[in-house]
Amino acid sequence: MHSDEASVQKSIRTYLMVGAALFVFTGITVAVNQVHLAVPLAITVALIIALTKGSMVAGVFMHLSHERQWIYGSLILAVIGFLLVIFLPLLTVGNTIGTSIHPPAHAATEHAR
Amino acid sequence: MNIPYVVEERPDSGLTNGKLGTWLFLASEVMLFGALFSTYIILRVGSVEWPHGELNVWLGMANTFILIGSSVTMVMAWASLKLHDFGKHRMYLAITLVLSGLFLVNKYFEYADHFAKGEGPAHSTFLAIYFTLTGLHGIHIIGGMVVMAYFLGPGARLWKKNPEQFTNRIENTGLYWHFVDLVWIFLFPVLYLL
Numbered sequence: 001m002h003s004d005e006a007s008v009q010k011s012i013r014t015y016l017m018v019g020a021a022l023f024v025f026t027g028i029t030v031a032v033n034q035v036h037l038a039v040p041l042a043i044t045v046a047l048i049i050a051l052t053k054g055s056m057v058a059g060v061f062m063h064l065s066h067e068r069q070w071i072y073g074s075l076i077l078a079v080i081g082f083l084l085v086i087f088l089p090l091l092t093v094g095n096t097i098g099t100s101i102h103p104p105a106h107a108a109t110e111h112a113r
Numbered sequence: 114m115n116i117p118y119v120v121e122e123r124p125d126s127g128l129t130n131g132k133l134g135t136w137l138f139l140a141s142e143v144m145l146f147g148a149l150f151s152t153y154i155i156l157r158v159g160s161v162e163w164p165h166g167e168l169n170v171w172l173g174m175a176n177t178f179i180l181i182g183s184s185v186t187m188v189m190a191w192a193s194l195k196l197h198d199f200g201k202h203r204m205y206l207a208i209t210l211v212l213s214g215l216f217l218v219n220k221y222f223e224y225a226d227h228f229a230k231g232e233g234p235a236h237s238t239f240l241a242i243y244f245t246l247t248g249l250h251g252i253h254i255i256g257g258m259v260v261m262a263y264f265l266g267p268g269a270r271l272w273k274k275n276p277e278q279f280t281n282r283i284e285n286t287g288l289y290w291h292f293v294d295l296v297w298i299f300l301f302p303v304l305y306l307l
């Protein structure tokens with residue numbers, strides 16, 4: 001058998017195992033949700049499992065675990081862009097330009113009554 | 114004129130043009146969905162209360178299993194071509210197409226249930242972002258189905274003319290399809306569970 005074909009045969013076993021692991025992790029995600037954990041813990045657990053599953057799909061199915069530098073380069077750019085679009089809107093939340101530091105005078109007098 | 118580097122790799126990048134192009138497209142997709150996930154976070158953090166349990170978790174879970182299954186069959190379709198087994202490739206690609214159709218059928222039932230109760234996108238902030246995110250994801254599913262149907266139909270002729278180029282095309286289709294699966298892996302817990 002050609003060496004390329006032998007490596008594909010070997011990879012097929014990995015694909016099936018990763019597929020099975022993804023099914024199990026999905027089951028765990030739903031099971032954890034049924035336990036009704038505290039909200040911060042539930043969010044942390046669900047996102048850790050989702051990140052694990054995502055890494056498995058990207059690393060094994062998309063062959064990112066052994067790709068060329070150009071692909072990593074384009075993905076680093078995408079991650080920077082992703083972080084920008086995630087955090088840029090937060091600046092609007094922190095924007096206080098044009099907002100008075102002290103409460104308006106009428107509000108203060110109403111409060112005094 | 115022939116398009117260069119469809120089979121052989123470019124000496125500078127070590128990649129075929131199609132593969133590099135697919136990855137650059139996926140990089141832009143990361144930012145598209147990133148912007149919408151960002152919108153979701155802003156809306157959720159800014160809201161006084163957020164609905165919980167409005168969506169059918171079991172249908173969402175079934176769709177997750179379906180998409181993961183389709184990712185496995187998609188990668189098997191590509192691996193079959195690498196092993197020069199065109200018959201198995203067609204079988205796996207057809208299963209992937211059927212599974213993606215099944216995903217949309219489930220989504221139809223979910224959407225129909227919401228609309229029957231008068232819960233359209235304008236009903237609440239949660240449903241607005243839910244329909245936007247899942248609607249955009251659904252459009253990506255349809256796009257993938259069109260490409261798969263093409264490679265099951267007229268596009269399959271390329272296998273006889275240039276099997277390596279056909280294999281590369283299926284690999285690129287697979288990259289796109291795994292990305293669609295990847296997005297759903299994050300959408301499911303964010304929308305259905307949290």
